[in-house]
Amino acid sequence: AQKITQTQPGMFVQEKEAVTLDCTYDTSDQSYGLFWYKQPSSGEMIFLIYQGSYDEQNATEGRYSLNFQKARKSANLVISASQLGDSAMYFCAMRLNYGGSQGNLIFGKGTKLSVKP
């Protein structure tokens, strides 16, 4: 069964330091995509970063990078130089292909990140 596991319910990080949020996934499909979203208290899911299963290089988007280890089925999010505005819930998600077009997203339970001044 397809599943996303986030084992850290909550994390604390000092402002300006880096933090890693863990994510492992389970699928027997060869083609899939992995996402990280940020959800502030307002509720909106904000896209952070994407990694395709066939991408050989780890994805990076500004202060966000994704540490993709395919053999271990892990897709950890690294946030560098944390800012107070990074405090939010973070969700890892997986998309399986569906007829060649976009399939639905499977989400983990999330990690609540708190950035301390």
Added chain:
Amino acid sequence: DAGVTQSPTHLIKTRGQQVTLRCSPKSGHDTVSWYQQALGQGPQFIFQYYEEEERQRGNFPDRFSGHQFPNYSSELNVNALLLGDSALYLCASSLATGANYGYTFGSGTRLTVV
């Protein structure tokens, strides 16, 4: 360029009632997906609409139904509301032939069933 718009933002309903939630997709998007997010959980996929038809469906009972209109906007209907239906309902739009990461989410409708 407007993103995804959901209405209403909050509502309170009584058990057994019916509710309709609305979603306007991002300009240029043609696919709408609905997710239910219970408190403290990640979102769970309800269904996806494309070309006015339900294309995929998650593990939700028939009490949950939807519709997509010619202008790509969508409605989520829930009949015979249960206390357990209390959640944040998120709408996400995308382009069927678009980039792999082309999902845009709205801010959600927070439904409370009493």
